[in-house]
């Protein structure tokens with residue numbers, strides 16, 4: 191069996207007729223891994239399985255070498271930020287964090303809570319009741335709770351939800367540091383540009399299936415043959431559009447003044463043929479700009495590609 195801190199081996203999970211996860215296998219290693227998927231893709235189910243809150247219908251889950259469902263001791267090395275609220279409003283931030291640290295068997299729970307609250311930037315608010323906290327502050331209390339016992343594995347379900355831009359930047363930085371310290375961190379998100387800033391490795395889940403895995407760049411490469419849109423600015427857009435269509439490297443063109451927008455399923459061929467065709471026709475390429483090269487677009491393409499294969 192693998193020694194990776196988290197191992198999913200042929201894991202499926204269904205609720206009645208709903209398949210939340212379908213035959214998923216991967217390992218998590220130290221550093222930050224992003225788990226990407228739209229609402230309902232199976233992210234929270236994955237985290238629940240790793241936290242031992244639910245059992246797989248099939249397959250095995252191991253966290254720090256243990257079955258998290260059968261061995262609650264796993265929580266001594268595991269910190270979880272669930273997407274649910276679950277905070278007692280009548281406790282202060284300090285009491286909230288201290289309580290869980292004690293439950294996790296931390297001897298100096300007070301000192302651990304103080305350090306964790308400081309880490310997430312809640313020192314000044316530590317003795318205020320959670321009831322008056324903003325969504326962003328409550329998220330930070332949950333993060334401090336997850337950190338207080340210094341776990342080797344952290345599972346964070348959409349941890350940036352409800353944060354303002356400054357808080358997001360701070361938390362992206364904090365999560366990166368947690369990974370750099372050698373912890374195994376899994377961050378779920380539906381916002382690719384955000385998770386891309388934290389995670390060195392991405393797992394993309396669509397309809398409960400793992401559809402792509404790798405670095406953000408690697409995932410883009412996987413999508414080389416997906417349909418792409420390219421905007422071209424030239425001195426005779428109509429002529430160039432005709433040449434590209436005749437050459438067969440694009441399947442649609444749209445003209446707007448000197449701007450030409452083309453659709454292609456052969457990005458590499460277009461990149462090779464475009465300068466040749468322009469040169470032969472004596473046309474000047476002012477600007478060539480791919481549209482939608484961000485991960486959001488790649489993700490949308492993966493999603494529609496996987497839809498037919500879904501449940």
Ligand SMILES: Nc1ncnc2c1ncn2[C@@H]1O[C@H](COP(=O)(O)OP(=O)(O)OP(=O)(O)O)[C@@H](O)[C@H]1O
Nearest residue numbers: 205208209210227228229230231232233234235236
């Ligand atoms: N306890 C449950 N009972 C029935 N169906 C469930 C249960 N938990 C999850 N599901 C279903 O399993 C699928 C995956 O849900 P999950 O919450 O894991 O997705 P998600 O990617 O976390 O999405 P979200 O961000 O919206 O929570 C969904 O179709 C959901 O409706």
